[in-house]
Amino acid sequence: MLVIKDLHVSVDGKEILKGLSxxxxxxxxxxxxxxxxxxxxxxxxxIAGRDGYEITSGSVIYKGDDLLVMSPEERAWAGVFLAFQYPVEIPGVNNTYLLKAGVNAKRKHQGLEALDAFDFMRVVKEKAKLVELDPSFLSRSVNEGFSGGEKKRNEIFQMAVLEPDLALLDETDSGLDIDALRIVAGGVNKLRSPDRAIVMITHYQRLLDYIEPDFVHVLANGVILKTGDKSLALKLEEHGYDWVKENL
Amino acid sequence: MNLIQQTRQDALALFEKVGLPSKRDEDWKYTDASRLADLLELGEADTSLNIEGLGITDLDAYRMVFINGMLNEPQSNLPADVRMVSLADLQSDVADEDREDLAQLFKISGDEPLFNGLMALNAAVATGGAAVCLADNSVLDKPLYILQVSNQNNVLRHGLMLGVNAQAQVIEHFISTGEAHALSNCVTAVILKAGASLEHTRLQQEGKKQSHVARVEVKQLRDSSYTFHGVELGGILSRTDLVVSLSEQGASCNLNGLFVLDGRQHVDHHTRVDHKAPHCISRENYRTVLDARSHGVFNGKVVVHKGAVKTDSSQSNGNILLSKHAQIDTKPELEIYNDDVKCAHGATVGQLDDKQLFYLRSRGISEAAAQELLTFAFADEVLAAMSNQVVRSYVEKEAFAKLPHGADLDGLLGE
Structure with a gap:
């Protein structure tokens, strides 16, 4: 689904990714x-297409297409989803309208009819249950006045509604207390499917107690230093990242 | 000659003395009143305009309709328990218990804050207006909707007097037909007695070549509350002076403004709030969205007088420029003559927030639609203060239609 080869990326002239595959x-x-x-x-x-990153070499191929030439919205239509580390507040833009516009833009791109208001609300209510999101959040402005945990829950709720093929969860566990983590992880687990790939970016092993990964990668100094299974995360937790560097 | 006729003659003399505002006048630095010089003559009013389907048709309200400055009685429908006096009545010699009060509405001394010749001219030559007197403790059960349609120069003057604890909602809506190049000169004088409460909307939606000058003058007595929504969508040159006097303890005002401009539209609001008594509150929130070569001017002055202790005043002004040729001149001014006050003000000028744009795009909203949506949301925050949802959705729809890709976003606005 996603093939990244020798990716070099700089921000403000400083190289951050140094040949990641x-x-x-x-x-x-x-x-x-x-x-x-x-x-x-x-x-x-x-991967999500944010401005401000200079790609100096390498490639990112998604479903056979060059992802890097696509706009953020084209990537979303093609099934890429990013759950943000810091979801931004957008006063005045209704949470549900945003999702409806997103879903229907994607459907239009796929040559499907727009969902009518009734069908859409049915889907939304069903998905809100998945992450135990209070229905009152649906009619509020996007993330406005949400607590840190509510914002993260809202991200996973959006993922559930938008049904991406490739979901990137950027530190979705940070700022969550143990109950919220369990709920969010439960939502993600229900979204696991043979057609969908999920990439979790995290500092901590504890998320992996709830969402069991097939692969664990250690990213340091702009490259993937080591790849393993779940046990790698446990070793990292025990020995720290320096252990990986020392044992290369 | 009765009191009112005399007052109007004095106003004419004053206009002849001072003439139109000049660009040398600091308050008219950005707005060229000389462009109005040819638009001061009043011809015979054409009252035959077809106004069917114009205005906010689904609003459940009492209506007053003015066509080129003349009250159209058949189209108007007024509540039984509210006294409304037309200007023609005022000029007759028929005795009227409120004549002295009403004469106040025409009295111009030349010393008023933001005084200018146009307001004197208005008092002198206005051909119509509503004089609404709401008795003590009465509550208008429906909004009063004043629709003002024009294609000629017209001069209107309204007086709204709310008695002790009276409550009302008044919406003035200005529309012009055809491609007339004319001037509307409208003054609304408001007096709120103790505990009275008024929500007052002015929706300026005149034609592309129309000019509009207005003055809203509000005098507030003890514990009264005034909410203003000034929406500017139409016209080529529009200037409003909003002057609020918090004259007695505990009075409060909320002043909201929204300009959505394109082409070469020029809109200028000067607001002036005088805190003259202790424990008064003023809130001001103006937002502008400026496209093409449009020009917005916002000048908000708050004066806290000696003795107005525990004054609580805040003002904010946000502006989004959609084009590099659009221009905003914004100036908050604060004059404070005592120590025990809380005052804040701020103005921002900017483009849209990159993080918000990226967030929306990452959810599948196209770049153009995301820009539009954020622009709309920015503007709509001011409209959220409107209590009348029918008026609000009308304004949202009309404001939205003015944004460059408005039509694409229809689905985002909900049902």
Whole structure:
């Protein structure tokens, strides 16, 4: 589904990703772990299409197409979704309208009819249950006045409604208390499917207790230093990132 | 000659003395009143305009309709328990218990804040208007909707007097037909007695070549409350002076403004709030969305007089420029003559927030639609203060239609 080859990315002239390669197939759940400043968020932002990242070399191929030439909205239509580390508040833009516009823009792109208001609300209510989101959040402005945990829950709710093929969860666990983490992780688990790939970016092993990854990657100094299974995360938790560097 | 006739003659003399405002006048620095010089003559009013389907048709309200400055009685429908006096009545010699009060509405001394010749001219030559007197403790059960349609120069003057604890909602809506190049000169004088409460909307939606000058003058007594919504969508040159006097303890005002402009539209609001008594509150929130070569001017002055302790005043002005040729001149001014006050003001001029834009696009909203949606949301925050949802959705729809890709976004606005 996603093939990243030798990706070099700079921000303000400083190289952050230094030849990163990664292959992700449908149905897989990947965890990318690494210390602060390793380039984890840069990677997710580059995949989602955010401005301000200079791609100096390498390629990102998504479903056979060059992802890097696509606009953020084209990527969304093609099934890419980013759950933001810091979801932005957008006063005056209604949460539900945003999703309706997003869903219908994608359907239009796929040559499907727009969902009518009734069908759409049915889907929305069903998905809100998935992350135990209070229905009153649906009629509020996007993330406005939401607590940190509510924002993260709202991201996973949006993911559920938009039904992406490739979902990137950027530190979705940070700022969540243990109950909220359990609920959010439960929502993500219900969204696992053979057609969907999920990439979790996280600092901590504890998320992986709830969402079991197929692969764990260690990202440091702009490259994937090591790839393993779930046990790699446990070793990291125990020994720290320096252990990986020392044992290369 | 009765009191009112005398007052109007004095106003004419004053206009002849001072003439039109000049660009040398600091308050008219950005708005060229000389462009109005040819638009001061009043011809015979054409009252035959077809106004069917114009205005906010689905609003459940009492209506007053003015066509080129003349009251159209068949189209008007007034509440039984509210006294409304037309200007023609005022000029007759028929005795009227409120004549002295009403004469106040025409009295111009030349010392008023933001005084200018146009307001004197208005008092002198206005051909119509509503004089609404709401008795003590009465509550108008429906809004009063004053529709003012024109294609000629017209001069209107309204007086709204709310008695002790009276409550009302008044919407003035200005529309012009055809491609007339004319001037509307409208003054609304408001007096709110103790505990009275008024929500007052002015919706200026005149034609592309029309000019509009207005003055809203509000005098508030103890514990009264005034809410203003000034919406500017139409016209080529529009200037409003909004002057509020918080004259007695506990009075409060909320002044909201929204300009959505394109082409070469020029809109200028000067607001002036005088805190003259203790414990008064003023809130002001103006937003503008300026496209093409349009020009917005916002000048908000708050004066806290000696003795007005515990004054609580805040003002904010946000502006979005959609084109590099659009221009905003914004100036908050604060004059404080005592220590015990809380005052804040701020103005921002900017483009849209990159983070918000990216967030929307990452959810599948196209770039153009995301820009539009954020622009609309920015403007709509001011409209959220409107209590009348029918008026609000009308304004939202009309404001939205003025944005460059308005039509694409229809679905985002809900049902």
């Amino acid at each position: 990664l292959t992700i197939n449908a149905g897989e759940v990947h965890a990318i772990m690494g210390p602060n400043g390793a380039g984890k968020s840069t990677l997710s932002n580059v």
